[in-house]
Amino acid sequence: MPLKFSPSLFEVNNxxxxxxxxxxxxxxxxxxxxxxYCAIIGPNGGGKTTLVRLxxxxxxxxxxxxKLFGVSQPRFRDWNRIGYVPQRSALVDGSFPATVREVVGxxxxxxxxxxxxxxxxxxxxxxxxxxxxxxxxxxDRLIGNLSGGQRQRVMIARALASxxxxxxxxxxxxxxxxxxxxxxxxxxxxxxxxxxMSILFITHDIGVIAEDITRVLFVNQTLLVSQNPAEMIRCDxxxxxxxxxxxxxxxxx
Amino acid sequence: MLEMFxxxxxxxxxxxxxxxAILASLGGSFIVxxxxxxxxxxxAHVSLVGVSVGLLFGMSPLWMAVLASLLASWMIxxxxxAHGMYSDSVLAIFLSGSLAxxxxxxxxxxxxxxxxxxxxxxxxxxxxxxxxxVMGIFGSLAMALLLAFFKELxxxxxxxxVARAGGIRVTILNYMLVSVIAVIIALSxxxxxxxxxxxxxxxxxxxxxxxxMGFYPTTLLSIAIALISVVIGLxxxxxxxxxxxxxxxxxxxxxxxxxxxxxxx
Numbered sequence: 001m002p003l004k005f006s007p008s009l010f011e012v013n014n015x016x017x018x019x020x021x022x023x024x025x026x027x028x029x030x031x032x033x034x035x036x037y038c039a040i041i042g043p044n045g046g047g048k049t050t051l052v053r054l055x056x057x058x059x060x061x062x063x064x065x066x067k068l069f070g071v072s073q074p075r076f077r078d079w080n081r082i083g084y085v086p087q088r089s090a091l092v093d094g095s096f097p098a099t100v101r102e103v104v105g106x107x108x109x110x111x112x113x114x115x116x117x118x119x120x121x122x123x124x125x126x127x128x129x130x131x132x133x134x135x136x137x138x139x140d141r142l143i144g145n146l147s148g149g150q151r152q153r154v155m156i157a158r159a160l161a162s163x164x165x166x167x168x169x170x171x172x173x174x175x176x177x178x179x180x181x182x183x184x185x186x187x188x189x190x191x192x193x194x195x196x197m198s199i200l201f202i203t204h205d206i207g208v209i210a211e212d213i214t215r216v217l218f219v220n221q222t223l224l225v226s227q228n229p230a231e232m233i234r235c236d237x238x239x240x241x242x243x244x245x246x247x248x249x250x251x252x253x
Numbered sequence: 254m255l256e257m258f259x260x261x262x263x264x265x266x267x268x269x270x271x272x273x274a275i276l277a278s279l280g281g282s283f284i285v286x287x288x289x290x291x292x293x294x295x296x297a298h299v300s301l302v303g304v305s306v307g308l309l310f311g312m313s314p315l316w317m318a319v320l321a322s323l324l325a326s327w328m329i330x331x332x333x334x335a336h337g338m339y340s341d342s343v344l345a346i347f348l349s350g351s352l353a354x355x356x357x358x359x360x361x362x363x364x365x366x367x368x369x370x371x372x373x374x375x376x377x378x379x380x381x382x383x384x385x386x387v388m389g390i391f392g393s394l395a396m397a398l399l400l401a402f403f404k405e406l407x408x409x410x411x412x413x414x415v416a417r418a419g420g421i422r423v424t425i426l427n428y429m430l431v432s433v434i435a436v437i438i439a440l441s442x443x444x445x446x447x448x449x450x451x452x453x454x455x456x457x458x459x460x461x462x463x464x465x466m467g468f469y470p471t472t473l474l475s476i477a478i479a480l481i482s483v484v485i486g487l488x489x490x491x492x493x494x495x496x497x498x499x500x501x502x503x504x505x506x507x508x509x510x511x512x513x514x515x516x517x518x
Contacts, residue, residue, distance in 0.1 A: 056418040079420030086414055096286065098411060099467035106408045110420040115401055142465055162419070 008070065009034055009166050009198055010055055015064030017050060024050050028064070028223040032200060034165070037192045038215040040202045046220035048202045049087060052170055055200075056084060069165075080110045083159030085152075087170040087202075092151055094144035100154050101139045104130055107161030126161050133157040133187070149180025156187070166198040167191065188212070257491045265380045266444065266497065270483040272392050273441045273453065278479035279399050280434050281454030282472050285462070286410040291344040292329070292431065294451035296438045299325040299351040301447045303439065304372045305358035314372065315387055318439040325351065326435035330428055375446035375498025388440045395433045395440075402426055407468055444483075446498035453479060456505040460512040478508050 008031045015028040025047045032038055040048045053059045055066060057073055066073040069081065107129065108122045130136045133153040143151060159167055169188070189212050191197040201213075218224040257263045277293075284292050303321030307314035325347055332343045359369060371379045399406070408416040409423055417423040434454075441450045461475035486501030493500075 058414055058417060077420065079418065082418070084415055084418045086412075092411075095462060096411060097462050097466060097468050097471040102407075102467050102469070103411070106404075106411065106416075107419070109404050109408050109416075112404070114405075140467075142467070145465075158415075 007033055008067065009036075010200075011065075011067040011070075012055070013065045015051075015054065015066065016062045017047070017054060017059065018062045019050075023221060025054070025219070026222050028219075030217060030223060032166075032198065032215070034198055035192070035196050036214045037188070037199045037212050038201065038217060039213045040200065040217045040219060041204070042219040048219045049170055051217070051219055051223075052168055052200070052202060056082065056168070080162040081165045083107070083162060083164035083167040085155050085159050085167070085169040092143055096142075096144055098143045099140050100130070100135055100143060100146070101126070103143050103154050104135070104157045104161050107158040111162060125163055129157040129160040132160060147180075149183075152180060152184065156184075160191075164197070166200060168200045170202045171204065185212075254488065254492065257488070262380065263487075263491060265382065265385055266487055267484075269380045269385055269388055270444050270487050270497075270501070271480060272388055273437070273444050274479035274483040275476055276392055276395055276399075276437045277441060277445075277450065277453040278457040278475045279472065280395070280430075280437050282458040282461075282468075282475055283399075283406050283410055283430055284434060285455055285458040289340060289344075290451070290455045291341060291348070292326075292434060293438060293454040295329070295344045295348040295351070296322045296326055296435050297442070297447040297450045298348050298355070299435075300439045300442055301355040301372065302351050302358065304369070304442065304447070305355045305362070308368055309358055309362045314368075315384060315439065315443070318372075318442060319391070319436055321351075322435035322439040323432055326431035327428065330431045334424065334427060371446075372442050373446050373448050374496040375442070375444050375449060375501075376496065380443050384443050388443075391436050391440055395436050398429060398433050402429065406430055444497060445501055446496070449498040449502045452502040452505055453482075456502075456509050457482070460505075460509040463512040463516040465516065478505070482508060 010030075010032040012031070013029050015025060016023070017025040028051065040051065042048050050059060054061055055068070057076075057079075068076045069078065071078075104126050105118070105122070108118070108125060112118065112122060127136070130139065133156055135150065135153050135157055138146065138150060138154070143154060146154065156167075156169070159169075167188075188199055188201065192199050192212065258267070281293065284290055300318040300322045303316075303318035304314040306312070306321070307317035329343050329347055332338045333340050370376075405416070405421050405426055408419070408421055409426060413423055437454075438447075438450050441453065445453050457475040457478040458471070460478055461471045464471070464474060466474070482501050482504035486504045487497055489495055489504070490497040490500040
């Protein structure tokens with residue numbers, strides 16, 4: 001297994017990314033280790049989502065190296081080890097003909113391969129993910145008929161159905177009510193602590209996960225990595241980083 | 254009415270029509286869900302260029318239509334994916350550009366207007382045994398590809414980025430899908446005609462989606478709608494001497510209106 005040789009889930013060295021001549025990310029270097037709960041923070045347009053898209057191979061870096069599970073990204077094939085919940089994932093096309101079960105089942109497609117029918121293992125993983133996210137009773141409902149919070153849970157269930165080692169979530173709370181957000185944070189904590197799943201979480205609401213995170217990546221073109229989140233999310237430090245007065249409220253949910 | 258099946262040309266028309274109905278509605282499901290419906294219309298116009306070239310130079314119009322449609326589909330997908338151009342803009346350029354080219358070729362020849370008419374609007378009389386063989390071989394290949402990558406194409410239609418992040422070969426599959434659509438359209442022009450094939454690809458899935466089911470039952474219903482329309486349309490075409498393509502599309506429209514009325518929401 002690659003993990004035997006490299007303990008890093010993600011290893012990024014001197015990563016640069018330009019879009020239409022504009023520098024989006026400059027010399028990013030960091031590692032994410034197994035079991036970590038990592039928050040990616042930074043101002044809008046600072047490059048947070050771009051960083052995640054680079055890790056997932058959705059964008060090609062201008063220069064630099066990305067290793068996933070110890071394997072250079074161009075040669076990496078075990079994409080089902082990474083669960084991804086994109087930004088605004090809860091805002092799906094209301095008329096798309098997809099039931100909750102079908103959407104969660106997509107999380108297993110890469111594992112099934114061409115012409116692969118759903119195995120018992122696939123069915124069990126889908127059921128487990130739906131159970132965990134509390135969407136089993138919505139199984140036959142159309143995704144477009146669900147509330148924002150329910151859709152969000154379905155999208156996370158889809159990511160979990162592939163039994164990933166790491167879950168990447170990109171500001172998933174757009175259009176989601178406060179109660180659902182709190183349930184979501186609780187879930188991430190459970191996944192990280194009890195299932196030992198690594199979490200990479202883009203958020204603006206750093207205060208709400210302050211107690212859980214083990215590492216903070218602050219992205220604003222350049223990357224600042226802190227393994228002391230408590231230190232980094234101090235009001236004066238955040239104000240300095242964001243370049244505007246910031247008031248951090250740490251709260252339980 | 255059943256005596257129409259005594260005629261070999263009607264047997265061929267039904268065989269071709271039913272084959273096209275399944276292929277067009279199945280392929281159409283993916284392009285409708287990707288908001289790419291105009292692709293069928295565009296490639297149908299491009300097929301017309303192939304037909305015109307075929308008629309002008311005495312080559313098989315069907316083969317030339319397949320070739321033209323395939324080339325255009327790859328160019329469209331390349332411009333959309335590699336150059337980030339808006340899909341609808343690229344399609345609009347190809348649609349009007351290919352129609353202009355076809356008109357120029359037709360006006361240069363000026364002698365095959367009657368033949369061209371059958372390709373524009375479909376003609377059940379024009380389906381030859383050779384056409385049927387070509388449809389059978391290429392149709393089977395297109396069907397095999399659509400079924401083999403059914404779940405991957407569905408995932409891409411739902412969320413292309415997440416599908417790609419999950420290890421699905423999105424770029425290759427996108428090229429495969431447009432190629433299959435191109436072949437289906439080129440094969441369909443004998444039965445439905447270049448100007449009306451878009452309806453056979455788009456209306457069945459759109460009508461089926463109105464029933465608010467999951468993707469698999471929606472796809473099956475879409476195929477059923479297309480099959481029913483082809484059977485009724487071809488029968489009406491025979492009985493009332495109507496152009497087959499127009500008769501099929503009118504049946505599709507009636508079913509679409511029924512679906513709208515039943516599923517008001």
